[in-house]
Amino acid sequence: MPGRYYCYIAGALLLFALIAATGATLSGILNNLDLLADRIDTPTSSIAATQLDAQTAAEKGRPEDLVAKIKSAISNWVLFSTLLICLLLMLFATPFTLQHYRTLNEIRNTNLRLNNQAATLRATHRTIDNMLEDIIHEKKQASRTSEINARLAAIINSAEDAIFSLNMAGYVTTANEAALRIFGENCEGKLFLNLFPSSSSAKLKTLLMTTAEQNAGSTLDISIEKKKQRIDLSLTISPIHSDQQEIIGFSVIAKDISNTKLEEERFRLAVEAAPNAMIMVNHTGDIVLANSEAEAMFGYTKDELIGQPIHQLVPPSMRSIHNLYVQNYFEAPDRRNMARGSNDLHGQRKDGDLFPIEVGLTPITVDKEVYVISSIIDISERLQQQRALKNLNAELRRKNQEMEQFIYTVSHDLKAPLVTIAGFANRLKSSDDLPLQDSHHHKLDRIIANVRSMESLLQDLLHLSRIIKRDLEKTLVDSNTTLQHVLGSLEGDIKKMGAQILIEGPLPNLYAQESLLFQCLQNIISNALKYSKPDVRPVISISAAQEAGHTGVRISDNGIGIAEHHQERIFHVFERLNPDAGEGSGVGLSIVKTIMEKHSGKIVLESIVGKGTSFSILFPELK
Amino acid sequence: MSRYKSEILIVEDNPDHAELIEATILDCEPNIKIFSERNGEEALRHLDATKHLDTPLPDVIFMDIKMPRMNGIETLIALKQDPQLRHIPVIMLSTSTNESEMRICLKSGAEIYLAKPLQASAFEELIRPSPRSRAKSTSSSE
Numbered sequence: 001m002p003g004r005y006y007c008y009i010a011g012a013l014l015l016f017a018l019i020a021a022t023g024a025t026l027s028g029i030l031n032n033l034d035l036l037a038d039r040i041d042t043p044t045s046s047i048a049a050t051q052l053d054a055q056t057a058a059e060k061g062r063p064e065d066l067v068a069k070i071k072s073a074i075s076n077w078v079l080f081s082t083l084l085i086c087l088l089l090m091l092f093a094t095p096f097t098l099q100h101y102r103t104l105n106e107i108r109n110t111n112l113r114l115n116n117q118a119a120t121l122r123a124t125h126r127t128i129d130n131m132l133e134d135i136i137h138e139k140k141q142a143s144r145t146s147e148i149n150a151r152l153a154a155i156i157n158s159a160e161d162a163i164f165s166l167n168m169a170g171y172v173t174t175a176n177e178a179a180l181r182i183f184g185e186n187c188e189g190k191l192f193l194n195l196f197p198s199s200s201s202a203k204l205k206t207l208l209m210t211t212a213e214q215n216a217g218s219t220l221d222i223s224i225e226k227k228k229q230r231i232d233l234s235l236t237i238s239p240i241h242s243d244q245q246e247i248i249g250f251s252v253i254a255k256d257i258s259n260t261k262l263e264e265e266r267f268r269l270a271v272e273a274a275p276n277a278m279i280m281v282n283h284t285g286d287i288v289l290a291n292s293e294a295e296a297m298f299g300y301t302k303d304e305l306i307g308q309p310i311h312q313l314v315p316p317s318m319r320s321i322h323n324l325y326v327q328n329y330f331e332a333p334d335r336r337n338m339a340r341g342s343n344d345l346h347g348q349r350k351d352g353d354l355f356p357i358e359v360g361l362t363p364i365t366v367d368k369e370v371y372v373i374s375s376i377i378d379i380s381e382r383l384q385q386q387r388a389l390k391n392l393n394a395e396l397r398r399k400n401q402e403m404e405q406f407i408y409t410v411s412h413d414l415k416a417p418l419v420t421i422a423g424f425a426n427r428l429k430s431s432d433d434l435p436l437q438d439s440h441h442h443k444l445d446r447i448i449a450n451v452r453s454m455e456s457l458l459q460d461l462l463h464l465s466r467i468i469k470r471d472l473e474k475t476l477v478d479s480n481t482t483l484q485h486v487l488g489s490l491e492g493d494i495k496k497m498g499a500q501i502l503i504e505g506p507l508p509n510l511y512a513q514e515s516l517l518f519q520c521l522q523n524i525i526s527n528a529l530k531y532s533k534p535d536v537r538p539v540i541s542i543s544a545a546q547e548a549g550h551t552g553v554r555i556s557d558n559g560i561g562i563a564e565h566h567q568e569r570i571f572h573v574f575e576r577l578n579p580d581a582g583e584g585s586g587v588g589l590s591i592v593k594t595i596m597e598k599h600s601g602k603i604v605l606e607s608i609v610g611k612g613t614s615f616s617i618l619f620p621e622l623k
Numbered sequence: 624m625s626r627y628k629s630e631i632l633i634v635e636d637n638p639d640h641a642e643l644i645e646a647t648i649l650d651c652e653p654n655i656k657i658f659s660e661r662n663g664e665e666a667l668r669h670l671d672a673t674k675h676l677d678t679p680l681p682d683v684i685f686m687d688i689k690m691p692r693m694n695g696i697e698t699l700i701a702l703k704q705d706p707q708l709r710h711i712p713v714i715m716l717s718t719s720t721n722e723s724e725m726r727i728c729l730k731s732g733a734e735i736y737l738a739k740p741l742q743a744s745a746f747e748e749l750i751r752p753s754p755r756s757r758a759k760s761t762s763s764s765e
Contacts, residue, residue, distance in 0.1 A: 408719070412689055412718050412719045416718050416739075417639075419640060419643075420643065422740060423740040427646060462719055466721065
């Protein structure tokens, strides 16, 4: 029990004592006062009172004693009560003082404690400040990280390739959107192997295990079937490490290479379908692709070819230089023929046979790697053909020369006896010392006439052979002038026949050899005169002719015409449809045709029997 | 001076042709002495001999073109290179007349190029005194 309660109890007791003392004192005072009052109230009755007082006084003393008694009682009480009150105050004050002291102490202690606590708090505050700073920093860091994470997630999600993370058990923990797209299902939480057909899951399982064992990434090409469509995937599996460098799972990137595969397949098919041998070589000169033609050409199978150096297909003597060529080519690859201009490239078959080849080179770039596609043609046959053609050409040239010589010789040597025959016949006819009869004259005339016709035939033949033989000397010729010359040369015949010549409009300028144009016009007009209708006046009209890319002259007559089935024949040498029509060798139109062919031009014939004929000679227009 | 008005040399491998040429010439001008040679080589030998024997050279030469051993054009060129012979007019005769042959002949110094057979009219035109040929013939007869 705290000490102050004892004080309170003592105080209460003292209070009671004080009240008791006060009571006792008051009752003593009251008694004395009563006594006093009795003595004072008996002036009239003073005797009685005095008597009584005297009695009482006798009995109790006198009033002065009483007052003194009261006084002393009061002063005693005052003293006593003062003492008591003092005691009481002291008693009451003591616990308060004690309490106060104790409180002070406590306050001091508390202060101390508070100070301590404040110090602690300040320290804590600093710590908290630091922590706050740290937290802010971390928070910033975290927001950055989360931003990076978000970005990474975005990257992963927007990736074309399916990206998975697997745990060690092989379950998919995360998968991106591409995975959903490619596999057509939400893969998360599924066993990765189950995403693939059972046929390939064993292979995949082995791969996962080796990845874990060797702690290194590995790749695998695999195909799946989704919605009845084959998808080719290239898987890249890498281990995921914890901070302690332990493998905690795998990351799998599945790249859809269907298109690449398709392109590869197309490329392979195109190469395979090529009519030439095709061999693809990488920059180290090794064969990476070959088609069936190449197999057939070199006698190796594809398996034997692929991976082998290309120089295996080159004759041994050429191998070192060929390697150098390959090296040089890859330094500056371009599309060209191998060994430009040279004709002595050879390939070597498996059995050692050498054969001439022509090689076209085309560089292609696949995945930043340069390859070269060689297209190889076996030209043995071509060379053989070329040689044969060359020989044939030479022979043809020789034959041509022989032919020309022959024509010349024939014309000359056939003409010589004709000259003799005509000469002697003429002499005989004009000889004075020989009496000739009319019939002799007639016979001699026939001889001479026949010789002339033979001569003109030979002359034409000779002419024809010369046209064929000689080169053209083309100029721009005014055909109006040429026509006038032609008409001049035929003046006699025109007059004789009474022919009418109509020139309709100006004639074009032609790019031709003038003498030959002259010949053409002369032959055609002369024919028109020759093959006129017996009793009709010949009318020959001459006008300009035009056809796509060609321009020329058109000569129409009102002669006997040429039947359709004869129209082709009239251009043949010695062809005379109507020998009765007059003189002529039958070479005239054939010369015209030859001249037009020589000019790369053409001759167009339109004719109706009994109406007339028109010839158009058309020369190519000068560009 | 010989009893002939003039002398003509015919160079022709074909004897028939030679005979005809000769006959045609003689028909027109009977007082002409005619020599005949079978080819260019023989003609040159003949002329060489004539030069050395100091007998008169022919006034005109008629020459075929196509001949064996030495043809007319080769002979013509040889003649025109010889200072003693180059003044003699040469008449070329051809069986197969053609322009290029004619050009070559005239360029090589032939007087004229004629087609066979030699016509009397053509010969007469040659020897009839046109101003130019007369001047020539007088100078040659001197």
